[in-house]
Structure formats: C-alpha cells, structure tokens
Amino acid sequence: MAAKLRHxxxxxxxxxxxxxxxxxxxxxxxxxxxxxxxxxxxTLLLEKAKTTVPLALGSMIVGVLIAIPVGVLAAIYxxxxxxxxxxxxxxxxxxxxxxxxxxxxxxxxxxKVQIFPPGGTMAEYGLxxxxxxxxxxxxxxxxxxxxxxxxxxxxxxxxxxIRTARAKGVGMxxxxxxxxxxxxxxxxxxxxxxxxxxxxxxxVLTETVFNLPGIGRLLILxxxxxxxxxxxxxxxxxxxxxxxxxxxxDFLYSRLDPRVKx
Amino acid sequence: xSKLIKNPVTLIxxxxxxxxxxxxIFAPFLAPYPFEEIHLEDKLQPPSKKYWLxxxxxxxxxxxRIIYGSRISLLVGLGGTLAGLGVGVLLGSTAAYYGKAxxxxxxxxxxxxxxxxxxxxxxxxxxxxxxxxxxxMMIVGFLTIPRVxxxxxxxxxxxxxxxxxEAARAIGRGDAQVLIKHILPNCLMVILVFASLSAAQAIxxxxxxxxxxxxxxxxxxxxxxxxxNGRQYILYATWLTxxxxxxxxxxxxxxxxxxxxxxxxxDPRLRRVAK
Numbered sequence: 001m002a003a004k005l006r007h008x009x010x011x012x013x014x015x016x017x018x019x020x021x022x023x024x025x026x027x028x029x030x031x032x033x034x035x036x037x038x039x040x041x042x043t044l045l046l047e048k049a050k051t052t053v054p055l056a057l058g059s060m061i062v063g064v065l066i067a068i069p070v071g072v073l074a075a076i077y078x079x080x081x082x083x084x085x086x087x088x089x090x091x092x093x094x095x096x097x098x099x100x101x102x103x104x105x106x107x108x109x110x111x112k113v114q115i116f117p118p119g120g121t122m123a124e125y126g127l128x129x130x131x132x133x134x135x136x137x138x139x140x141x142x143x144x145x146x147x148x149x150x151x152x153x154x155x156x157x158x159x160x161x162i163r164t165a166r167a168k169g170v171g172m173x174x175x176x177x178x179x180x181x182x183x184x185x186x187x188x189x190x191x192x193x194x195x196x197x198x199x200x201x202x203x204v205l206t207e208t209v210f211n212l213p214g215i216g217r218l219l220i221l222x223x224x225x226x227x228x229x230x231x232x233x234x235x236x237x238x239x240x241x242x243x244x245x246x247x248x249x250d251f252l253y254s255r256l257d258p259r260v261k262x
Numbered sequence: 263x264s265k266l267i268k269n270p271v272t273l274i275x276x277x278x279x280x281x282x283x284x285x286x287i288f289a290p291f292l293a294p295y296p297f298e299e300i301h302l303e304d305k306l307q308p309p310s311k312k313y314w315l316x317x318x319x320x321x322x323x324x325x326x327r328i329i330y331g332s333r334i335s336l337l338v339g340l341g342g343t344l345a346g347l348g349v350g351v352l353l354g355s356t357a358a359y360y361g362k363a364x365x366x367x368x369x370x371x372x373x374x375x376x377x378x379x380x381x382x383x384x385x386x387x388x389x390x391x392x393x394x395x396x397x398x399m400m401i402v403g404f405l406t407i408p409r410v411x412x413x414x415x416x417x418x419x420x421x422x423x424x425x426x427x428e429a430a431r432a433i434g435r436g437d438a439q440v441l442i443k444h445i446l447p448n449c450l451m452v453i454l455v456f457a458s459l460s461a462a463q464a465i466x467x468x469x470x471x472x473x474x475x476x477x478x479x480x481x482x483x484x485x486x487x488x489x490x491n492g493r494q495y496i497l498y499a500t501w502l503t504x505x506x507x508x509x510x511x512x513x514x515x516x517x518x519x520x521x522x523x524x525x526x527x528x529d530p531r532l533r534r535v536a537k
Contacts, residue, residue, distance in 0.1 A: 091515065091519075092511070092515070094518070095462075095511050095512075095514040095515040095518060096507075096511045097466060097469055097470065097473075097489075097507065097511065097514075099470065099473050099486075100489060100503070100506075100507035100510065100511065103492075103493065103496060103503045103507065104507070106496060107500050107503075111496065111497055118496075197378075197379040198379065200379050200382070201379035201380060201381035201382060204382070204385070204474070205381070205470055205473065205474070208473070208474060209493070219382075219385060220385070220474050220475075220476075223388065223389045223476060224475070226389075228389075231385075231386070231389055235378075235382055235385075235386055238378075238379065238382050239377065239379075239382065242377060242378065242379060243377055246377075
C-alpha cells in the first residue's frame with residue numbers, strides 16, 4: 001500500500017524528475033492540493049493573498065511615508081536635536097523584533113486605548129484590521145530607509161550643483177525637493193525594494209501576532225501540519241514576489257537615472 | 263581597542279554585549295531560581311520583591327528564564343555565526359582567489375540563496391530538518407554563509423593583486439598557504455565587523471523562529487518562546503511579553519553598536535586595502 005501510494009504521488013521517481021514534473025505543473029497553474037484540506041493550493045493562496053497583499057503594500061507605504069520626510073529633515077538639520085532623535089529611533093526600530101513591536105502595539109492601541117482590534121480579519125473590521133500590523137512592519141522598514149535617505153541626502157547636499165542652485169537664487173524648498181531629493185532617491189529606491197523581502201518575511205511574523213489569515217500564517221500552519229504542497233506554494237509565491245520587486249527596482253532605477261541602462 | 267571604547271555609543275554596545283555574555287556564562291549563579299522551577303501558587307504574578315520581573319503561567323520566575331535564555335541566544339547567535347563564518351570565508355575567498363568559472367559558480371549559488379527572504383529559508387529548513395537547538399545553529403549558520411562569502415570576496419579580490427602575494431607564490435607557497443597565511447589575516451578585521459552584525463541577526467532569527475514555534479522547544483527558556491507564550495495573557499499580564507522583548511532588543515542593539523564602532527574604526531584601513 002505504501003509502495004502504491006509512493007507510485008501514485010510520483011515519489012518513486014528520482015528527485016530531479018519530481019522537480020521538473022512539479023515545475024511543469026506550476027507553469028500550467030497547478031500547484032497541487034493541500035494534504036490537510038484537499039483544496040487546490042492556488043485557490044488557498046489567492047484567498048490568503050487578499051490579506052497579505054494589502055498588508056505588504058500598506059507596510060511599504062507607512063515605511064516610506066515615515067522614513068523619507070524624517071531622513072530628508074535629518075539631513076537638512078544635521079546634528080540638530082531632531083537629527084539625533086531620529087537616528088536613535090531608527091536604531092531602536094532596526095533592533096526591535098517586528099513581532100515584539102506588534103505585541104506592544106496591541107497592548108497600547110487595542111488593550112489600553114481600544115482604537116484598533118487586536119486581531120481579526122478585514123472582513124470583520126475592514127482596513128482597521130491591518131493598521132497596527134502595517135505600522136509594525138512599516139516602522140521596522142522605516143528604520144533602514146531613514147538611515148539610507150539621510151546618508152544619501154547628505155552626500156547630494158555637498159555636491160557642487162546644489163551650491164550652484166543656491167547661488168542662482170533657487171529657494172530652499174526648490175533646492176531640496178527639485179534638485180537634491182530626486183538624485184538622493186536612487187539608492188533609497190534600492191533599499192525600499194530590498195526591504196520588500198523583509199516585509200514579506202515580516203508578514204509571516206506579523207500575521208501570526210495579529211492572527212491575520214494571510215500567506216505567512218498559512219505557511220506556518222502548514223509547517224505544523226506537514227502540508228508540503230501548501231508549503232511549496234507559499235515559498236514559491238513569496239520568493240517570486242521578492243524577485244519581481246527587485247526587477248521593479250531595477251526598472252525604476254533606469255527611469256530615474258538616464259545613465260543606467262537595463 | 264581603546265579607540266573602540268572612546269566612542270560613547272560603541273562603549274554602550276560593548277557594555278551591553280559583555281553583560282549579556284556574562285549573564286549567559288554565569289546564569290546558574292546569577293538566576294534567583296532554576297529556570298524550570300514551578301510555583302503554581304504564584305502563577306501570573308506581576309513584578310514584586312520576590313519575583314523582580316514577575317512570573318509566568320506556571321509560576322516560573324521571568325528574570326531567571328531571561329538570564330538562562332541569554333545562553334540560548336548566545337549559543338545560537340555566536341555558534342551559528344561561527345559555523346557560517348567558517349564556510350562563508352572559505353567560499354568567498356576561494357571564489358575571489360581563483361576567479362572566472364569558480365567565482366561565477368559560487369556567486370550564483372550565493373545569489374540564489376540571497377534571493378529568498380531569510381525567514382522563508384529558515385521556515386523551509388525547519389520543515390525539512392525539524393526544530394532543536396543544534397539544528398537551529400546550523401540553520402542560522404547556513405543563512406550567514408552568503409553574506410560572509412560576499413564580505414570576504416571583496417577584500418580578497420583586491421589583496422590577491424598585491425606584491426606580497428606574488429612574492430609568496432614566487433617562493434613556492436601553495437594556493438591554500440597563500441590564502442590562509444597571507445591574504446585572510448589582512449581581511450580579519452573586515453570579517454570581524456560583519457561577524458558582530460551577523461550575531462545580532464542570528465539572535466533575531468532564533469527569536470523569530472522560537473516565537474513561531476519552529477525553534478527552541480519548551481521547557482528550554484528562549485526569549486522568542488517566552489514572547490509566544492506570553493501572547494495569550496497579553497490582556498492582563500503584559501510583563502510576560504515586555505521583558506523578554508526588551509532583552510532581545512537590547513542584545514541586538516548591543517551587537518549592532520559594536521559592529522558600527524568596529525566599522526567606523528576600520529574605515530581608513532578599508533580605504534588602504536582598496537588601493
């Protein structure tokens with residue numbers, strides 16, 4: 001019976017043959033069936049993606065909205081009180097585990113001051129369900145993006161063309177936003193793209209903390225259940241998203257800097 | 263060393279790291295209670311004179327479990343980093359020294375591993391090999407290899423063109439001898455900078471995996487596991503999650519600050535190597 005099952009599942013074939021059979025199915029959109037629920041893996045992933053995609057996008061938006069203004073201001077007002085505080089907060093954000101930050105946010109905003117739910121689905125609470133998780137991951141991302149934005153702005157602000165722009169009488173907002181920020185964004189975009197990988201990893205942890213039914217939580221539950229088709233499907237989706245985001249970063253880079261050719 | 267501790271921020275990092283290492287080594291002498299000792303009559307007590315950081319759902323002293331938990335974090339963090347360093351340095355230096363096809367093959371393999379978020383690889387490896395302390399150290403070591411290989415490759419690429427390397431070859435030294443005795447000692451500080459950063463990352467990975475239930479298993483005290491267990495009591499026993507989280511954050515901060523300090527100290531030397 002075991003031998004028959006192994007044959008039916010194709011497990012008696014060499015590993016490389018099994019891999020290419022699986023790959024062929026993936027290209028046809030067939031990721032197999034869950035051993036636990038017998039649902040098609042692709043259906044499960046599409047359903048869970050409705051939570052993970054808004055979470056990932058929301059986290060990146062929160063991270064960028066915090067990091068870029070703070071990084072720019074920290075560079076403009078270098079060595080000021082604001083600069084020191086922002087650097088300390090960035091260091092703390094980078095060191096704080098995402099899952100612990102999530103738990104702190106639950107204590108502060110869902111237990112002490114009950115503004116947001118401590119967990120639950122978007123179907124129950126709408127966008128409020130992902131505000132705290134987005135902020136947890138976003139704050140972590142912001143720590144890295146802030147440091148890169150500040151360093152990049154400082155380098156650009158010391159360039160000759162910035163001095164020329166000031167000498168020509170361009171107003172400070174124009175100098176910073178039109179001349180400095182655009183050029184400073186190039187390395188920042190690279191970091192933002194790389195942070196997407198951290199976001200996807202952070203989603204695994206954050207979905208567990210907030211009990212969100214996303215791809216990350218599905219992956220962890222499947223590991224416990226030894227549901228290998230689902231594990232393979234989740235890892236494939238997350239890794240593909242990471243590679244795609246890196247390609248997107250390369251494309252944006254080539255658009256922002258005419259000297260860069262793909 | 264004196265330059266390192268003259269920087270106040272780095273000094274803070276050194277103090278934190280030394281304290282954590284001290285706690286780990288002398289845990290049995292410093293912890294007020296054994297980590298597994300249960301006091302059911304005192305379960306879920308808030309911080310008090312008897313239990314400085316409170317007790318958990320089994321009446322176990324949180325402070326004692328945090329002190330013993332530092333051992334796990336250090337074992338996985340430092341042990342895993344050392345394992346990854348060994349293989350990573352070997353791969354990176356070999357790729358840089360021989361170049362061409364060897365370099366391409368090794369670096370493409372490294373790129374494949376680095377194209378996955380680390381937590382995904384860690385989860386996949388735990389799925390295959392199962393949880394446990396030693397396996398966790400090996401997984402952390404595996405995740406360290408790609409970055410160490412890249413960090414090692416850069417200075418070796420530069421150093422292999424120096425005349426002292428040519429001189430060593432001229433007097434008949436083999437490739438392995440040239441790498442180990444002449445090139446790698448000059449890369450040591452660069453690798454050391456990365457090692458401390460890597461240790462911080464390793465501690466983060468261990469805590470994350472233990473939090474997900476895929477790392478250290480109970481009753482062994484792990485800071486990540488303590489956070490996971492404290493989640494269900496978060497409404498009325500916030501100390502169960504607060505103190506282990508502070509321990510993880512401070513430890514990661516300490517190693518990061520040491521790494522930053524070492525890097526700042528080495529900058530002029532890195533410029534000389536690049537020339």
